[in-house]
Amino acid sequence: MWRSSKRGQSQVTCIACGDDVPRSDAREYDKFGDRWDRQGKEFEYLCKPCDRDRCHQPRGDLEALLEDVESNTVGTGRDAFLATYLELTEGRDSVGDR
Ligand SMILES: [Zn+2]
Incomplete structure (x- = not known):
């Protein structure tokens, strides 16, 4: 059931640089550090370049x-x-x- 995938839910916003990136291209970022407990949570997203930066300077x-x-x-x-x-x-x- 794919509709045309522009905007909508398949697009997420990187919390670091504000860019819109396809969700499949983004990294989930959970500020609580527990990605597996998903209940009642809203994940934030980082684009790949920002995720890489983050790893360099934890x-x-x-x-x-x-x-x-x-x-x-x-x-x-x-x-x-x-x-x-x-x-x-x-x-x-x-x-x-x-
Ligand atoms: Zn970014």
């Missing part, structure tokens, strides 16, 4: 920061890890403590 720069800290504190204890972490985060301008 958590902003937190992972990179933690790696930095780790490599600076190899062989030292937990205190050193935390101290280095604080040092690095304090140097970032997003920490606005007057």
